[in-house]
Amino acid sequence: MTVDGPSVLALDTAVYVVPTDAPEADGTLAWDETTMVLVTARAGGEQGIGWSYTAAAAQSVVTDVLAGVVVGRSAFDLAGLAEAMARAVRNIGREGIAAMAISAVDIALWDLEARLLGCPVTTLLGRVRRDVPVYGSGGFTSYDEQQTRRQLSGWVEKDRIPRVKIKIGEAWGGNERRDLERVALARDVIGPDAELFVDANGAYSTGQAVRVARQLADYGVTWFEEPVSSDDLAGLAVVRSQVLPDVAAGEYSWSLAGSARLIDSGAVDCLQLDVTRCGGISEFLRGAALAAASNLQVSAHCAPNLHAHAAAAIPNLRHVEYFHDHQRIEQMFFDGALDPHGGVLTPDPARPGFGMELKAADAERYRHG
Numbered sequence: 067m068t069v070d071g072p073s074v075l076a077l078d079t080a081v082y083v084v085p086t087d088a089p090e091a092d093g094t095l096a097w098d099e100t101t102m103v104l105v106t107a108r109a110g111g112e113q114g115i116g117w118s119y120t121a122a123a124a125q126s127v128v129t130d131v132l133a134g135v136v137v138g139r140s141a142f143d144l145a146g147l148a149e150a151m152a153r154a155v156r157n158i159g160r161e162g163i164a165a166m167a168i169s170a171v172d173i174a175l176w177d178l179e180a181r182l183l184g185c186p187v188t189t190l191l192g193r194v195r196r197d198v199p200v201y202g203s204g205g206f207t208s209y210d211e212q213q214t215r216r217q218l219s220g221w222v223e224k225d226r227i228p229r230v231k232i233k234i235g236e237a238w239g240g241n242e243r244r245d246l247e248r249v250a251l252a253r254d255v256i257g258p259d260a261e262l263f264v265d266a267n268g269a270y271s272t273g274q275a276v277r278v279a280r281q282l283a284d285y286g287v288t289w290f291e292e293p294v295s296s297d298d299l300a301g302l303a304v305v306r307s308q309v310l311p312d313v314a315a316g317e318y319s320w321s322l323a324g325s326a327r328l329i330d331s332g333a334v335d336c337l338q339l340d341v342t343r344c345g346g347i348s349e350f351l352r353g354a355a356l357a358a359a360s361n362l363q364v365s366a367h368c369a370p371n372l373h374a375h376a377a378a379a380i381p382n383l384r385h386v387e388y389f390h391d392h393q394r395i396e397q398m399f400f401d402g403a404l405d406p407h408g409g410v411l412t413p414d415p416a417r418p419g420f421g422m423e424l425k426a427a428d429a430e431r432y433r434h435g
């Protein structure tokens with residue numbers, strides 16, 4: 067290995083489609099399976115893995131567009147590789163599929179560099195903390211009372227996670243009564259002390275979101291995610307100015323520019339960022355710095371085992387989302403998936419990279435490409 071680092075030899079890809087353990091829905095979407103595109107980057111006798119929860123189309127972006135600017139370049143040139151990938155997608159549009167493909171590759175490259183150096187990603191990044199606080203996230207609108215009780219009590223009583231989030235805004239905001247009944251149920255299940263968050267996934271209109279938030283405050287709800295569409299920055303800012311819970315958004319921030327727009331428009335009390343969407347670890351760090359400059363905290367969206375490392379490295383972290391679907395897939399697919407007991411994830415300092423080893427035989431039955 068030279069000081070420049072070995073060249074990236076190849077980017078291999080795999081697509082997995084994993085059925086959910088029950089039908090799932092939020093305010094604006096229903097689903098029964100999750101697609102993961104996994105990237106393996108090889109250099110110097112090591113391999114790094116990264117992934118995004120996306121559509122299979124992201125695989126073609128990796129092989130047809132990104133591999134050409136990554137393969138052959140030093141595996142240590144992470145900033146240069148991130149910039150090269152961002153430039154390569156100019157004509158196909160960076161937002162959405164391309165951003166998720168870039169994210170998966172960038173994550174694989176961070177895992178690869180850490181493995182080449184024989185250290186965890188947290189060591190490369192520089193730790194602020196060892197333990198990363200998480201909140202349990204699920205509470206789908208498709209769940210009945212028994213399913214909701216079982217999931218929320220599992221997090222709060224069994225796993226000792228002191229904060230949870232449920233979905234509201236059922237049927238594009240068309241079932242406010244059930245939304246509030248489910249919030250009341252959640253508060254009943256988790257008791258008075260655990261923090262209660264809600265996510266409307268953009269289901270409400272601005273005025274409706276303000277009216278709903280007034281009632282949410284009665285149940286001690288402190289986090290109102292995407293009360294209106296994240297495309298409506300002015301609407302988010304209006305809601306934020308009129309409600310007690312913190313307003314959060316950012317899961318569709320596909321680059322630094324998207325995060326800047328959310329911050330500059332006064333749309334959020336806490337910026338959400340997702341390493342599997344925003345451009346990987348590289349862009350996550352820049353987004354977190356941007357938020358810090360405006361005295362905002364960051365909450366990591368989904369993919370908990372990747373975010374545990376990134377979140378350990380940013381001073382202005384609030385928490386990481388321990389999302390039901392993704393933690394389930396990561397437990398199924400990887401040795402090294404972290405345990406959220408006590409409400410924290412603690413990256414293992416003895417494991418290199420992200421500390422995750424693919425259980426290839428277990429994953430293979432879900433392989434679609």
Ligand SMILES: [Mg+2]
Nearest residue numbers: 265267291317
């Ligand atoms: Mg959300």
